[in-house]
Amino acid sequence: MRLRRPGVGVLILALAAACAAAAQTTAPPAFDELLQLLAARRHGHVTFTEMQHLAMLERPLESSGELLYDAPDRLEKRTLKPKAQTLILEHGVLTARRGQRTHVMELRDYPQVVPFVESIRATLAGDRAALERFFRVQFDGTLAHWTLLLVPVDATLAGTVKDIRIEGERDAVRTVEIRQSDGDRSLLSIGPEVLP
Amino acid sequence: MTRPGAAGLIWALLVIIAAGIAARATYTADLSAFLPRSPSATQRLLIEQLRTGPAARLILVALEGADARTRARLSVQLARELRSDPRFIAVNNGDAASLERDREFLFRHRYLLSETVTPQRFTVAGLHAAIADSLDVLASPEGALLKPLFTRDPTGEMLGILEALGPGRGPRTTEGVWSSRDGARALLIVQTRAVGSDIDAQQAACQAIRRAIPAADRRAVRLLMSGPPVFAVASRAMIKGEVMRLSGVSAALVALLLLSVYRSLPALLLTLVPVASGALAGVASVALGFDAVHGITLGFGITLIGEAVDYSIYLFIQSAAHWRHSVWPTIRLGVLTSICGFAALLPSAFPGLAQLGLYSVTGLVAAALVTRFVLPGWLPRTFAIRDLSAPGERLARAVQKLRGVRSALWLVPLLAGAALYMHRGTLWNRALSALNPIPAADQALDEQLRAEAGAPDVRYVIVASAPDRESALAAAQTLGALLTPLIDQGVIGGFESPARYLPPLAVQRARQGSLPAPSVLSARLQEAAAGLPVSAARLQPFLLDVERARTAPPLTSADLEGTSLAAAAESLLVRSAGGWSALLPLYAVASADLSADAVARLRAALAQARSVHAALLDLQGEADRLYSGYLSEATQLAIAGFGAIVLLLWVALRSLARVTRVVAPLALSVLAVAGLLAALGERLTILHVVGMLLIVAVGSNYALFFDRSSAQPPQGSVPLTLASLLVANTATVLTFGVLACSRIPVLADLGSTVAPGTLLALWFSALLARPPAPPDAAPPSGS
Numbered sequence: 001m002r003l004r005r006p007g008v009g010v011l012i013l014a015l016a017a018a019c020a021a022a023a024q025t026t027a028p029p030a031f032d033e034l035l036q037l038l039a040a041r042r043h044g045h046v047t048f049t050e051m052q053h054l055a056m057l058e059r060p061l062e063s064s065g066e067l068l069y070d071a072p073d074r075l076e077k078r079t080l081k082p083k084a085q086t087l088i089l090e091h092g093v094l095t096a097r098r099g100q101r102t103h104v105m106e107l108r109d110y111p112q113v114v115p116f117v118e119s120i121r122a123t124l125a126g127d128r129a130a131l132e133r134f135f136r137v138q139f140d141g142t143l144a145h146w147t148l149l150l151v152p153v154d155a156t157l158a159g160t161v162k163d164i165r166i167e168g169e170r171d172a173v174r175t176v177e178i179r180q181s182d183g184d185r186s187l188l189s190i191g192p193e194v195l196p
Numbered sequence: 197m198t199r200p201g202a203a204g205l206i207w208a209l210l211v212i213i214a215a216g217i218a219a220r221a222t223y224t225a226d227l228s229a230f231l232p233r234s235p236s237a238t239q240r241l242l243i244e245q246l247r248t249g250p251a252a253r254l255i256l257v258a259l260e261g262a263d264a265r266t267r268a269r270l271s272v273q274l275a276r277e278l279r280s281d282p283r284f285i286a287v288n289n290g291d292a293a294s295l296e297r298d299r300e301f302l303f304r305h306r307y308l309l310s311e312t313v314t315p316q317r318f319t320v321a322g323l324h325a326a327i328a329d330s331l332d333v334l335a336s337p338e339g340a341l342l343k344p345l346f347t348r349d350p351t352g353e354m355l356g357i358l359e360a361l362g363p364g365r366g367p368r369t370t371e372g373v374w375s376s377r378d379g380a381r382a383l384l385i386v387q388t389r390a391v392g393s394d395i396d397a398q399q400a401a402c403q404a405i406r407r408a409i410p411a412a413d414r415r416a417v418r419l420l421m422s423g424p425p426v427f428a429v430a431s432r433a434m435i436k437g438e439v440m441r442l443s444g445v446s447a448a449l450v451a452l453l454l455l456s457v458y459r460s461l462p463a464l465l466l467t468l469v470p471v472a473s474g475a476l477a478g479v480a481s482v483a484l485g486f487d488a489v490h491g492i493t494l495g496f497g498i499t500l501i502g503e504a505v506d507y508s509i510y511l512f513i514q515s516a517a518h519w520r521h522s523v524w525p526t527i528r529l530g531v532l533t534s535i536c537g538f539a540a541l542l543p544s545a546f547p548g549l550a551q552l553g554l555y556s557v558t559g560l561v562a563a564a565l566v567t568r569f570v571l572p573g574w575l576p577r578t579f580a581i582r583d584l585s586a587p588g589e590r591l592a593r594a595v596q597k598l599r600g601v602r603s604a605l606w607l608v609p610l611l612a613g614a615a616l617y618m619h620r621g622t623l624w625n626r627a628l629s630a631l632n633p634i635p636a637a638d639q640a641l642d643e644q645l646r647a648e649a650g651a652p653d654v655r656y657v658i659v660a661s662a663p664d665r666e667s668a669l670a671a672a673q674t675l676g677a678l679l680t681p682l683i684d685q686g687v688i689g690g691f692e693s694p695a696r697y698l699p700p701l702a703v704q705r706a707r708q709g710s711l712p713a714p715s716v717l718s719a720r721l722q723e724a725a726a727g728l729p730v731s732a733a734r735l736q737p738f739l740l741d742v743e744r745a746r747t748a749p750p751l752t753s754a755d756l757e758g759t760s761l762a763a764a765a766e767s768l769l770v771r772s773a774g775g776w777s778a779l780l781p782l783y784a785v786a787s788a789d790l791s792a793d794a795v796a797r798l799r800a801a802l803a804q805a806r807s808v809h810a811a812l813l814d815l816q817g818e819a820d821r822l823y824s825g826y827l828s829e830a831t832q833l834a835i836a837g838f839g840a841i842v843l844l845l846w847v848a849l850r851s852l853a854r855v856t857r858v859v860a861p862l863a864l865s866v867l868a869v870a871g872l873l874a875a876l877g878e879r880l881t882i883l884h885v886v887g888m889l890l891i892v893a894v895g896s897n898y899a900l901f902f903d904r905s906s907a908q909p910p911q912g913s914v915p916l917t918l919a920s921l922l923v924a925n926t927a928t929v930l931t932f933g934v935l936a937c938s939r940i941p942v943l944a945d946l947g948s949t950v951a952p953g954t955l956l957a958l959w960f961s962a963l964l965a966r967p968p969a970p971p972d973a974a975p976p977s978g979s
Contacts, residue, residue: 052335056347057729061335083332098332100684103359105338108368116337160340184343 031139034146037171039126044069047191048077054184066194072125075117089117111154115161119150120176120188123166135164145169203569211473214480221483225432225491226395229548230631232822240773241659241811242818250767250779251424251654252392253285256645257384257405258376258420262413267382268371270413275384277408283401286387286763290367290374294760301759302357303345307745308699310353311360313707317351318717323724326351331728348737350730360696367649376648381420383649387763388425395432398425422642431633435491438940443498446931450505453930457923458512458581466571467508474504474563478555485554486547493551495935495943499950500556502931503534503894504563506924510901511567512581513920514913524568526904529848530897531564533841537893540837541886546826548942549833549886588915591922595962602963608864612871625879628816628823633940655817656790658691658780658802660810665776668769669700671808672778678801679780687794689783694768697761704750711746714739823882830882834889841892849903858899861960862892869953883942887949894928894950895957902965918962925958 049064065079077087086097089107094117096103107114115134122130131137135150150164165177176188231243246252257274259267275289288294307313316322330352333342345354367374367383374383386405390397402421409419454464478497482489507527514523538560541553616623632639658679660671672695679691695703712720718732718739725732756762768779782798784790790798795812802810845855866888873880898921905914932954935947 050335054334054343056734057331058731059729061331061729063335079335083328085332085336087336094337096333096336096338098329101359103338103355110341112340113337116340 030141030143030146031137033143034139035126035128037126037143038124039071041124041171042071044124045194047194048188049191050186050188052184052186055182067190069121069124072127073121075121075124089121112160115150115152115164116178119164119166119178120173123148123173143170201573204573207473207566207570211476214476217480217483218476221479222488223491223494224488225435226393226428229490229492229551230546230628232545232825233547233550234545238811238813238818239822241813242815242822244772244777245657245659245813245815247393248391248770248772249657250387250770253388253390253425253767255386255388255401255405255421255423255425256642256649257386258422258645258648259382259384259409260380260418260420262416264371264375264379264382266413267375267417268373270409270417271373271382271384273410274405274408278386278405281404283389283397283404284386285389285766286760287384288374288386288760288763289382289384290369290372292372298759298761301756301761303349303354305745305748305751305755306349306353306357307711307742308704308707308748308751309696310356310707312351312353312356313710315710318710318712318720320720320723323351323720324728327724327728327730330355331730347735348741350735350738374649381648383645385649387767392424392428395428399429399432402426402429420641420645422638422645427634427638427642430638432491434633435495435940438938438943439491439495439498442495442934442938442943443501446498446501446934449930449934450501450927453923453926454505454509457584460581462576463512463581466574467505467512469571469574470508470563470566471501471504473566474500474559477562478559481558482551482555486551490548490551492548492940492942493555495938495940496548496552496946497555497559498935499890499931499946500559500563502928503556503560505927506897507531507564507567508571509924509927510920511571513584513923514916522904526900527564527567527897529844530900531560532848533844533896533900534560534893536840536844537837537889537896540833540840540889544826544833545829546882549826549830549882552886584919585913585915588913588917588919591918592915595918598959599963605864605960605963608868608871608960612867615871615875619874619877622877623874623880624827625881626820626824626827628819630879630881631823631883631942633942635939654781655815656782656784656795656798657813657815658782658798658810659813660778660780660808661772661774661776662778662809663775665769666700668776668778669695669698670702671810672768672780673700673703674805674808675778675780675802675810678805679782682797682801686785687797688790689785691780691782692764692768693780694765694778697756697765698751698753698769701750708746708748711742713746714743717742827882827885830885834885837889838892841896845896854903857964857966858896858903858961861899861964862895862957864960864964865891865895865953865956868956869949872952873949878948881941881945883945884949887946887953890946890950891953891957894954895961898925898954898958899961899965902961906966921958925954928954 045066045068047064048067049062052061052063054061062082063079064081065077068074068076068078073089073091075089079085079087083098086095088095088097092107094105094107094110094113096105105113107117118130118134121127122134131150134152134154136153138149138151140147140149146168148166150166152161152163160180162179162181164179165175166173167175173190175190177185178188179185231246232239235243259270259274261267271289272291275287275291278284278287302309312326314322317326327350330342330346330350333339333352333355334346342352342355368377368379369375370379370382374385375381376383386401388398388401390401392398402425405421406419409417451464451468454467455461458464458467475497478500479489479494482493510523510527535557538553538556541549542557544550544553658675660668660675662668662671672693676691676693676695679688682688683690699707711717721732721735721739725735753762753765756765768781770777770779782790784794795814798812802808802812842855842859845858846852849855849858869891870880870884870888873884878884901917901921905917929951932947932951935943936951938944938947
């Protein structure tokens with residue numbers, strides 16, 4: 001009897017450790033495969049539509065345009081409707097062009113902005129290190145139809161973004177849903193490949 | 197012996213007076229030696245910038261070593277300590293608290309600060325367009341930044357202000373404070389209250405920064421400092437140290453030389469009397485003639501040791517018996533030619549040179565007079581130095597032998613000419629940096645820290661002058677409106693303006709006047725929101741903020757206090773001689789320099805603003821132009837000095853052949869040295885030019901003695917003359933050689949020209965002199 005308690009304790013500890021390990025890496029082989037598949041893709045050019053639900057607005061903001069991606073760290077979002085604007089993320093610098101104005105910012109200086117762009121970029125690049133630097137990553141589903149749930153690790157980021165759910169099929173991302181802590185959310189739906 | 201007694205008395209009296217003047221003189225080691233004595237209008241602006249401009253008060257501080265957390269802790273601690281120190285007007289280390297204060301200030305006063313606040317913007321159409329634009333931003337990733345502000349600032353004024361302030365040129369942030377790009381250094385930008393030219397205050401400021409690092413951390417963390425105040429303090433210390441060190445070494449070497457030649461301590465001590473008298477007279481005359489004696493002048497003054505010591509060498513070696521009748525007249529002519537050379541520097545606009553000229557002229561006259569009238573009276577009856585006849589004889593024979601190769605001297609102009617021709621493209625160094633005493637490693641560190649801190653070295657500034665502060669701000673505002681389109685056209689990358697932080701009163705009033713009364717705004721907002729996904733009801737905070745801004749008292753510099761913007765505003769709005777100046781530093785698009793076309797378009801834009809008295813100042817260009825002016829002036833003065841020496845020789849010698857024989861070796865020496873410097877890849881500066889003049893001024897003494905030796909009938913003992921010339925020349929070469937080792941470029945340039953030049957002058961004179969008549973023992977055989 002005297003031997004049981006430590007035995008149970010050890011068992012519980014081992015279980016907890018196993019769970020923690022599982023939660024940390026959630027590394028079913030499919031996730032690794034997915035990342036490899038995504039990383040293998042060097043270029044992408046797709047259409048998108050985005051719906052943003054903001055509590056302080058009467059109705060959602062709707063926009064659409066094209067997304068261009070060049071591995072590993074150039075992402076361009078060309079919004080065509082309702083008004084043309086271009087956002088380019090390149091080597092950690094975000095450049096926004098609206099009409100005549102160009103606004104440049106270094107992502108490092110604006111941690112609040114990071115989850116909004118790095119979630120998509122790192123997923124497209126299959127960049128596991130970057131994903132795990134900013135998020136706790138949980139993989140679900142199969143390679144044919146998968147879901148990644150990204151939860152910010154940094155407390156300051158967690159203050160604005162609650163989680164990000166990315167769904168896709170094989171090496172194609174289908175939707176990116178960002179839920180913010182204040183209840184606002186946005187849904188980016190990715191359409192078919194734009195043929196050159 | 198009444199006459200020498202009287203001379204001694206007069207000498208003692210003059211020494212006391214000169215010592216009194218020298219003791220009361222002001223000594224400086226700042227920029228003043230390099231700034232023009234009577235500046236033009238643009239030069240005055242340049243000088244004002246160098247002395248009191250904001251750039252001259254900026255200290256970049258970096259902490260290196262230990263780990264990032266320790267550096268961050270020290271950065272915060274250092275910033276806290278320095279902020280409470282009245283010696284500093286601004287201390288920025290990028291900590292969140294001060295960034296927050298800046299943002300808070302900008303946001304609170306956004307309707308007075310934003311350039312987009314016009315009546316048009318607050319009409320129904322204007323509001324609609326502005327809110328629609330903000331919604332676009334809201335939909336982008338940047339929306340995360342705007343969202344918390346949207347209901348208070350739906351027209352996006354804050355974003356506009358931040359955009360106008362320019363892209364975040366600031367450094368990276370590591371552990372909550374500014375750091376270098378690689379994160380290995382914590383960075384701070386500090387601005388002193390004292391102006392750049394107040395070096396004592398700058399030194400105290402540098403010490404305060406050093407002391408603010410706790411002793412416990414000094415081992416693990418290295419403090420690096422850079423910026424104009426640090427350089428000013430360092431170069432002053434360097435000039436002081438170098439002058440002490442070099443004069444000490446020179447004096448010791450010359451004393452050693454003389455002791456080994458004379459083998460007599462009294463002779464050595466007596467030799468020092470004219471030298472010390474000359475130095476004292478030189479300092480006193482500069483103190484009388486100028487506001488302050490510059491440290492560099494004392495450095496140049498070391499050369500006096502080498503020259504003034506010659507006179508007593510001639511006196512002691514060439515037997516005092518011949519002194520009055522044969523040696524003194526030659527020395528007198530030599531002194532006069534030297535004076536001609538140095539006096540040519542007197543009219544120079546470069547105060548350093550003018551001081552050198554005055555110091556040397558007075559010093560040489562004093563030394564020569566003391567040697568002539570005071571020293572002979574003091575020689576003890578038993579005075580004797582080692583007899584140098586025997587070595588002199590050997591020397592004479594050696595010279596005689598060498599004369600055989602004098603035809604080889606034709607090679608000198610040929611080789612020198614070839615070297616000069618081959619390096620003709622890179623012969624001159626026309627940049628002011630040629631005189632910069634700061635070591636290249638420190639300059640490189642400065643460049644590196646500036647790049648990392650995002651504090652570029654400002655090269656172009658628009659200076660707007662106005663009678664009072666308010667009109668200076670108004671001028672800055674007017675200029676800003678002219679410059680903004682130039683950014684869009686890609687002519688300039690950006691600019692800073694005090695009016696950004698502190699708009700002129702009239703502008704603030706106009707902006708307040710653009711804001712509608714609450715009921716009007718409310719109604720317009722209602723209408724503007726139609727068709728937009730936002731309801732006017734949600735924007736109540738906006739209405740409240742606009743009303744607060746509409747009725748707020750105007751913004752003053754007191755409101756800026758506690759923000760880092762205060763320092764920006766204060767340093768860009770300065771009290772100047774005739775009133776106030778607003779400074780608008782410009783940034784080039786990509787590189788540090790504006791293209792000639794960009795400068796022309798800027799000038800054209802400035803010309804449009806007739807109501808504003810403004811000038812575009814290219815700090816580096818102006819400084820280089822200034823130096824370039826000095827250089828060509830020095831060349832002209834050197835030529836004039838050379839001409840005066842030739843004229844003097846003509847008057848004294850009255851023979852074209854004799855003048856040629858004196859001048860030819862000097863000209864050859866100058867040519868040879870210039871060729872040598874060029875061949876070694878040295879680029880000639882103003883001090884090289886002055887050095888060449890000194891070769892002629894000093895070398896002429898040697899040539900004159902050779903001229904005397906070859907006269908008919910021969911005057912004095914040829915071997916003894918030769919021996920004394922060799923000793924005198926060695927003393928000169930030693931002192932200038934010591935100078936050539938200086939770390940201060942101006943001193944090194946002078947030394948490296950004069951040391952080889954005078955050496956060559958002696959040998960060329962020996963080789964080119966007419967063969968001396970046979971010595972007295974064997975009378976001339978009449979040929």
